[in-house]
Amino acid sequence: MNGAHDLGGMHGLGPVGAEPESVEPVFHHEWERRAFALTLACGFLGQWNIDESRHARERQHPATYLRNSYYENWMTGLSTLLLEKELVTAEELARDGARQPARLEPVPVERVEELLRRGGPVDMPAGREARYARGDAVRAINEHPAGHTRVPRYVRGRPGTVVCRHGCHVFADANAHGERRGEHLYSVRFEASSLWGGAAAGRDAVYVDLWEPHLEPA
Numbered sequence: 001m002n003g004a005h006d007l008g009g010m011h012g013l014g015p016v017g018a019e020p021e022s023v024e025p026v027f028h029h030e031w032e033r034r035a036f037a038l039t040l041a042c043g044f045l046g047q048w049n050i051d052e053s054r055h056a057r058e059r060q061h062p063a064t065y066l067r068n069s070y071y072e073n074w075m076t077g078l079s080t081l082l083l084e085k086e087l088v089t090a091e092e093l094a095r096d097g098a099r100q101p102a103r104l105e106p107v108p109v110e111r112v113e114e115l116l117r118r119g120g121p122v123d124m125p126a127g128r129e130a131r132y133a134r135g136d137a138v139r140a141i142n143e144h145p146a147g148h149t150r151v152p153r154y155v156r157g158r159p160g161t162v163v164c165r166h167g168c169h170v171f172a173d174a175n176a177h178g179e180r181r182g183e184h185l186y187s188v189r190f191e192a193s194s195l196w197g198g199a200a201a202g203r204d205a206v207y208v209d210l211w212e213p214h215l216e217p218a
Contacts, residue, residue, distance in 0.1 A: 009154035124182030148176035
């Protein structure tokens with residue numbers, strides 16, 4: 001979906017002003033550390049996947065999304081999922097306390113580090129041959145779905161070149177809506193001039209990982 005979460009190439013927002021990684025703290029405030037931990041702990045309950053979590057944040061009103069800080073958006077998305085999955089009620093959220101759902105068990109604290117290190121692989125068996133190979137000319141489809149998509153707006157309808165194939169992975173666009181299926185995933189190079197026009201530096205390029213349903217032959 002188009003929204004405030006996808007602002008690549010948009011005018012009028014000013015410079016990013018990112019802090020260098022060498023000096024930026026992992027968390028700027030103690031509550032952010034707690035928000036991060038709470039989001040992971042609830043995710044371990046297994047009631048949603050990472051793409052559903054992203055889409056829950058995207059579904060905010062754009063003004064709210066832009067007003068919120070990074071972890072405020074995380075907490076808004078988490079609240080949305082807890083309510084939609086009926087794990088808490090609005091009244092419980094309002095009073096800052098909730099019962100533990102009888103059917104769910106939290107992850108024991110001694111297993112947290114193990115689970116985080118193991119991660120959650122998303123590679124899947126390929127059901128068919130890959131359509132594209134390295135060097136193929138492709139174009140990102142120019143679609144604007146109402147649901148979740150991993151195609152940035154600034155590459156839609158733009159030509160690019162397949163640089164490599166990553167294999168078959170869970171298709172995020174479908175996974176965000178409860179459909180787990182595998183699609184071939186590619187790294188695609190987009191020349192800066194094809195994205196931003198003649199004012200772009202001639203040597204610059206952007207690499208975007210896109211699934212096969214995101215692409216068509218150029």
